[in-house]
Amino acid sequence: DGGITQSPKYLFRKEGQNVTLSCEQNLNHDAMYWYRQDPGQGLRLIYYSQIVNDFQKGDIAEGYSVSREKKESFPLTVTSAQKNPTAFYLCASASPSNYGYTFGSGTRLTVV
């Protein structure tokens, strides 16, 4: 089955540690996106990539980093510079002909 996979589903991090969230897709989509979801605030765009080896900052990129070395993969690193990292993180992908997104099932990150 084609789809988009996020792992892990739940992640706990100590303050001051970096952590990397995985996002893999086998849909042959060229564009991939990371969003952060907080209660009452909807989804906010962190980073996006429209082609391999290229990515752009979204609206809340501070404290995050990404890479896009392969078309299938778009990992997100939450660094220690992110002051309030506890949130639900969603990855999505899209093809030029589809206009909309396919979403992964999300990773819930909790800082302990």
Add this chain to the structure above:
Amino acid sequence: AQSVAQPEDQVNVAEGNPLTVKCTYSVSGNPYLFWYVQYPNRGLQFLLKYITGDNLVKGSYGFEAEFNKSQTSFHLKKPSALVSDSALYFCAVRDKDTGRRALTFGSGTRLQVQP
């Protein structure tokens, strides 16, 4: 800049009654518009989209939405609500006339359908 407003945090409706979830948008060019639904601790599922053409768009699970350019609205509707429709609904927009394909989402509306 593009933005979406969902003015209602929550909508309550009785099963069998019609439902409406409101959405207004702002883009500098022409819009692509979307509705997604989210169940607890899950990703978002696509419901329907407006790209071009007929202003009334039909989607999954009996939902539909009407694009109204003059009112910059894209309200989600269903003639007869089911308890299983209870979920969090998001409206999203993308400006057709820019190279940026990222969607901007509203804050979400929680739909509660009472039996």
